Amino acid sequence: xxxxxxxxxxxxxxxxxxxxxxxxxxxxxxxxxxxxxxxxxxxxxxxxxxxxxxxxxxxxxxxxxxxxxxxxxxxxxxxxxxxxxxxxxxxxxxxxxxxxxxxxxxxxxxxxx
Amino acid sequence: xxxxxxxxxxxxxxxxxxxxxxxxxxxxxxxxxxxxxxxxxxxxxxxxxxxxxxxxxxxxxxxxxxxxxxxxxxxxxxxxxxxxxxxxxxxxxxxxxxxxxxxxxxxxxxxxxxx
Numbered sequence: 001x002x003x004x005x006x007x008x009x010x011x012x013x014x015x016x017x018x019x020x021x022x023x024x025x026x027x028x029x030x031x032x033x034x035x036x037x038x039x040x041x042x043x044x045x046x047x048x049x050x051x052x053x054x055x056x057x058x059x060x061x062x063x064x065x066x067x068x069x070x071x072x073x074x075x076x077x078x079x080x081x082x083x084x085x086x087x088x089x090x091x092x093x094x095x096x097x098x099x100x101x102x103x104x105x106x107x108x109x110x111x112x113x
Numbered sequence: 114x115x116x117x118x119x120x121x122x123x124x125x126x127x128x129x130x131x132x133x134x135x136x137x138x139x140x141x142x143x144x145x146x147x148x149x150x151x152x153x154x155x156x157x158x159x160x161x162x163x164x165x166x167x168x169x170x171x172x173x174x175x176x177x178x179x180x181x182x183x184x185x186x187x188x189x190x191x192x193x194x195x196x197x198x199x200x201x202x203x204x205x206x207x208x209x210x211x212x213x214x215x216x217x218x219x220x221x222x223x224x225x226x227x228x
Contacts, residue, residue, distance in 0.1 A: 043158075094158075
């Protein structure tokens with residue numbers, strides 16, 4: 001399976017600031033997915049990132065708050081902008097590897113104070 | 114839209130015993146995939162087992178097996194010979210048959226293993 005790394009693994013940020021999370025994959029993949037996992041909750045899809053095009057956001061998530069970049073087939077970033085304590089969550093990226101299985105990065109634990 | 118329901122927020126099992134985690138889903142699609150993921154305290158999501166809806170045979174991976182009932186839209190996970198390392202959150206997930214589509218997760222079941 002693909003090896004996926006995320007940076008940072010955790011961070012503590014002040015409200016009003018922004019954090020960019022990086023996701024690196026050791027192979028080329030068409031689609032990358034960004035999920036949020038709020039404390040004690042399940043995973044919720046934020047957006048789908050396809051290389052060379054704008055990310056597709058789920059209901060309740062907007063580009064101004066969660067801008068995503070996908071500059072190539074092995075890398076993506078998710079920025080959490082103008083953070084508030086409600087943004088405290090684990091953020092995970094995932095990729096699909098043939099033919100239909102999805103594998104996840106180790107996650108980024110974000111705490112907003 | 115598809116939904117996944119896990120009705121057991123918490124379960125416990127004695128070491129070496131067998132436990133079954135329940136999952137039901139709702140979909141109008143005829144072809145799809147179902148998964149069980151394990152999330153230990155390290156928070157890494159680990160794929161445990163997968164099932165293609167077009168296969169009647171239940172998937173098995175070592176001590177993990179599923180009971181897939183397509184008509185009932187049920188997809189339970191059985192863990193045999195439970196080990197302390199099995200303690201984790203378990204998430205049931207659905208994926209449409211179309212390629213590169215995201216997963217829809219249930220709320221999860223926290224499994225405790227008692228020594």
